[in-house]
Every structure is written in C-alpha cells, then in structure tokens.
Amino acid sequence: MTDESAGKRRKKQDGKATAQPAREEPSLPPHLELQRTHVVAGADINANTMSADAANMFMALGIDNSWSYEKFLKGFQLRINKMDKENATLEFDIIGIDASIANALRRILISEVPTMAIEHVFFVNNTSIIADEMLAHRLGLVPLQVDPNLFEWKQGEDVASERNTIVMGLNIACRREGTKMINTDVLSSELKWLPEGSELPDETLCRFVSSQAEILPNGMAPTVDNILLARLRPGQCIHLEAHCIKGQGREHAKWSPVATAWYRLNPEVVLLQEVGGDAAEDLAAELPGLIVVQDGKACVTDPRAHDILLEKVRRLSSEERWAPYIQLRKRKDHFIFTVESTGILPPEVLLQRALDIMIHKCQELLKDV
C-alpha cells in the first residue's frame, strides 16, 4: 500500500502506508515529522530535543527546510492567556518561533531591559542593629515606580545631575510613647523622593540645576510601600540619602525589571492506540480528569488544565502496561511564556522594550558588516 499524493518524492519506510490529508507541499514521513516538531518525553530522557534544523536537512526527501518570512507569517500565532494587573503578570502563547528567539527574549527581559535602582547610599546616621552595607544592599533591591526612559545613563565619571540621578531620603527615629513604640518597622514607604536633589551636595557631589518635578510630574516612590527594610528599638534612628541610577540586570539583579520571565513548551498527551474496557477505566483512575472514558474508550482532555498530572503521564509511559498506549510530547515551536514584572512597568511594555532591544542589536550590527 502506498500513499501516492504524499509518497511521490519520498523514500518508502518499510512500505508502511501513511494516510495523510492531501497537502500543497510534500510532507515528511510521520516519524520524521514527529522528530522535527515534538520533543517526546521519556521516563528518564527526552528524545528529539534538538531544534537547530539545517535548511538542507531533508533535502534527500525533497523537502525544503529553509526559513522564509512568508512561511513564518503563516505559522506564527500569539495568544494572550492571562493578564493579571494586580500582580503585573502576563502569560501568553507564542507559536511558530524557534527556541533561540524565545530564549533571546527571555534573556533580554531578565538582564538587558533597563530600570532605575538605588546605587549609592549616603549614611548620615545609623544607630540600628543592621549594618550600613546590609541596609544599602536591601535598599538597592527595592523596585522603584519610575520609567527609566526618562533618564540618561550615568557612566564612569559622569557627574550626578537631575537627568541621570534620582535622590531619595530616609529619616526615621524610633521612640516610646506611653506603652507604645512608634516606628519600630522601617518600611519602603519611608523612602521619600527629593525632587530638588541631594540635601548634602558637598558630600554626595550631586547638584541639580533644576527641580526634577518637571521630568516626573507624578512623582516617584517604591512600587510597593510595605517592604520591610529594617527594625528599630526606641532611641535608634536611621538617616540616609539614597541615589538611584539607571542600570541593567546583567550588572546587578536589582536592575532586573522582572521578578522572573520564563517559558515552557506546550504539552500534549497522546494515546498511541485505542484504550478500551477495563484498561480505559484504569487509565482514567490513574489520571483523573486528564483521561475520561467516553463510550467505553479512553479520551484525552486538555493537558494544560492538568499540569500536575503531566509528570505522571511521563512515568506511566515508561511502565510496561501503559508504554504502548500513552505518550507525553511537547511541541518545539509552541511556547507558553510568562512574564512577572516587579511592577515598575507593565509586562507588555517590558516585552515591547525587549523586542526593541533585540531589533536594535541587529540593526547596530548591520551597520558594521
């Protein structure tokens, strides 16, 4: 038996027929197509994990594996699943790109999209039990609600000015009032923006020519106002000035605009052959919800709604009883991408900036080659 439409330019694989719908272009034999498009999850190792396909990889089969913009446009899809304003989280499906592009996006989000963060802390007084350098480090990690695009980079010996530095002050003392203690917790809300610049210009060498209120008409503050920075007892105080500059996550994680950004491949659960009778009931009991019995046959429901069972599918697929029936696969060009912003900028804006950075990298390099 041969399949004429698809088998015309294809070498026969042990004469096995493959009933496939007619397509415009010649297609790969199913076992190669599976290798090309899916990772097959085994019990202890994943198969077909490579994705860097060469253009002439399937040349012997008459199949063009090269890349073209038209083909890309046809296969590309982007779908937003979740947009959580409160937690500044965005989850979306991106289909039809290579892992290298998804990974570049992830890497840029984590380490190259700039933000503003506290870099220099000038202590006037600190009688609390937390050491200056510890507190300075904690301050650095506080995310600040300010658009870094409004500011210039401060590099090397650049002088601090209203265009590249934001100054914040913290002045708090703990005291006893009757039986109550006031200001035992120093929270991020105590960091106050100083739009006129440093109050200790001789020590900090930071002088503003004009007020920053023009650049930041809505002011600025930490994204969250209940981050615990230090604890005080009556009589202790902290008085300091914190200077924020623009930076990138690759220099220090405090400048990373995302709590994290990650992606995973879209999981698929496949029944390799029909499962009926008692076996179907048993399988449905093993994977409640993921496998349901309909008309005496096992059917797969939505794998993404049962994330917790997927690793169990992997284990079952290595067991003697189920190995011929069930398999866990992951599509190589379908990414479930999640971006968790620290709240400085909405995740969709971070993504736009990450893509701009990638485009900029390419365009800069094009000027030189």
Add this chain to the structure above:
Amino acid sequence: MVSRNDYAVTFSVKDEDHTLANPVRFMLNKNPHVSFTGYSITHPAEKVVNFRIQTTGEMTSVDAFRQSLNGVTDVCKHIKAQLAAECTSFQASAGTSMEA
C-alpha cells in the same frame, strides 16, 4: 573580520552574547546557501562572539550574515506588532482599563 575569501569568513562581534548569536545562527542554518555556521564565545569574561559562516558560493558570507540579521529583525517586528494587537483586543474583551 578574518578571511582569505568572501565565502568562508569568521566575524568577531564585540559586546554581544548568546542573546544575539543564537537566533542569528538559527537563521543562518536555515539559509540553503550556508554550508556551515557556528559561533563560539572563547571565554566568558571576554565579551566577544566569534561567528563562522561558510557558504556554498551563491552568496558571500557577509550577505548571508546581513540576511540573517534582517530575518531576526523581521521576526521581532512581527512579534511586536502582534503583541500590541493582542494586548489591545484582550483588554477590550476583558473590559478592563489599563494605564499605559
């Protein structure tokens, strides 16, 4: 750029890393006129990527490199446009107002 001929060139790209090199290598691999491509970062402390591009002769290495960079740019631009469109329609359908 180190080369004895136009069809087998090693490019030395400064201040870049896997972020740019891997997508570009993917694009070059998908170019039928490229017979070999690969990159290496010789030392993690050195911010240099060495990019090797050998072609079959129909196209110079420089052209292949330029084509791949344009390819990556096109992909990013398309993702950007799609993302903006999807965000707008998602917000419209969810009926939530978002500040920019």
